[in-house]
Amino acid sequence: MPIYEYVKSGKTHYYYAFEVKEKNGKRKTLKKRGFKTKKEARSAEAERRVEWESGMSIDPSKMTFGQYITDWLANKNDITPETRYTNEGHLRNHIIPELGNIKLQSLDVGHIESFISTLKKKEIAQSTIRKIFNLMQTCLKSAHRKQIISKNPTDLMDRGSKPKVNKPNIDYWTKEEVKTFFSKLKHRQKLLFVLAIYCGMRRGEILGLRWRDIDLENRRIHVRNSLRPQQGLTNNVKTASGYRSITFSEFVKSEIIRHKEMVEEEKKMKDDYRDQDLVICQRNGDHISVGNFTRMWKYVINNTEMRYIRFHDLRHTCASLLLSAGVHPKVVQELLGHSSIKVTMDKYSHLMPNMQAEAADTMENLLN
Template identity: 30%
Template sequence: MKGHVRERSPGNWAIVIDLYDEDGKRRRKWHTFHTTSKRRAEEECARLITLMTSGNYVEPSKQTVAEYLDEWLDFVKPSVSPKTHERYSEICRKTIVPQIGDVILSKLKTDKIDAAFSKMLTSGRRNGKGGLSPRTVHHARRVLIKALGQAVTWERLTKNPAQATTPPKVERKKMLAYDAEQTALLLEAFRPTRSFIPVLLAVMCGLRRGEVLALRWRHVELGDNRRSLSVEESAEQTKEGVRYKEPKSGKARTVSLSSTVVAELKAHRARQAEEQLRLGLRPDGDSFVVAQADGSPIQPQSLTHEWVRLLGKTTLPRIRFHDLRHTHASQMLAAGVHPKVASERLGHSTIGITLDLYSHVMPGMQADAAEQVDAAIRSAVKAKP
């Protein structure tokens, strides 16, 4: 195998590589290379010969990044959840394609991707008014790495050019949560509304929004000997509607209930049964704990909208519904609950996630622990004869 270069016009070179079949018949591969230096053209020729010799050569294709991403999205659709696929599609088509969609896939390089990320940060909004957040660009980078990794597997690329890109610096958002006094005010403000039970389950049990809306009465035990609920499903809203899937951690968990929560759920179940019986409905174990008046499930987005509307009528700080879960976690850890117990109650896959998310609560706990150890040692010293 050998090759040579030929200048077609100033700055445009043809790289010609001679290949020979098993029967000795010659055929040629032509590549176009743009440079003002003959030496660089010769170096590119040598690189291509090396790739062909080692078996790492990828046949050039005119497929663009946009065309490839459409193909990849179709490929991954059966293997990811509908919500994840929606998110992938949105990132690819609204964030990545406008920047590098017209680039030939085989010619996509790391520097071009880095330049695209920089542009996203400064002027990436579709309305032309400013840039995207570092977190959004970070998500775009992760999706592109995943997509181009498949291109390497399919031998469309020799290596993943997104892997070596520089990730944007993402500052961790300050976690918002209510203290005990604010939590009491919250519960009183929401008590007259249909959103009281969802708020109660989030702030007193640490349930996620989807877990609250997927909870059925057969998952709840309100007896004297056993007072708990089992988180077995989560409601996820997609463009095609609401689907019920396994919890985020991938496994069910049991959450013990306090006497206050038990009393509120018993009263709620009685009211709900009376309400549905008036409509000619007979509630059973499959009935949703949080439901419309006719027993039909509530959509996650509807709960969020109602949360924002009702919270706006109070004087409490504006936080997300998901921050009620953070409120429960913060108050647990501040009260001295062991992080392992908190982790199991919240449904985290590892205790490390709990410690990482709620490290801001730990300094006070460590100070209390230090004082307790100090007091124990002083007592022991004084007790010595």
């Protein structure tokens, strides 16, 4: 677009002017005067165009990082409600208080490294610090791509100064502990724990499981739904690979039948039963909330006097028992719904210490 000149007090000055279309269809002209050179006017015009196209109504040079990242997250449409809820918490509790008032175009490596050090002093989990950093990094990458900032400061950081996540320690019960747990377990929702340990299902997948997704005749569970903390019951699961079919054993089949009979009896006893076709539910048919679930798990642990592990670790227990028994990792991957066998191997390779020894013995037997 051309830059225009005008004369004021005997001196030549420049201005930019260009037309834009608002959301309501009306057109208006964005214009600014007072530039001493064409280059200054052209640079300012470019920034103003980026500002307009980004939906910003504030001068980029005056915009704070807090303003930008808040608007950026609000307009981000490729995340789940759970992720949005978590990210908004990171903004509210950490990013805005520490970095919110810094001008976006002034934010530098020193600010970010100091911020990370502050988070560490607060003894925030390393995995959480990494998620906060990733959120900022993605936001700044977007600002750089839109030419709102000339450089992304996170790209200038030394590799060693970026927060890392150590490989988490995976806890699980041994075969003997699982047997002890079920021998002591006296609970209405026994099937919930059976599905976690025998089938490796996630908490949300179990709480969102419906009777129509269970094929008793062929002993298969079709994982199609999930219960999410923010979304409630949904017709989707955590990842694309989470959609899967799980073949279950005769023991699991007997537990499903027993549980179904119990639910049918409860339906007869309540006139206000809210039938949502849920397998795991409250006595009135409603789904179990995540908050109540956490309390229930602690109650079960105390009543059975078991060594504490997270409920999610029952899924790890399933994987560890299968892998230690020699089940192929590909089968375990498909059972758990991992996106690739690499995920399974990275998580559970330490449970397969004999694989190299077996490979060495196999080679010797083949050649000798």
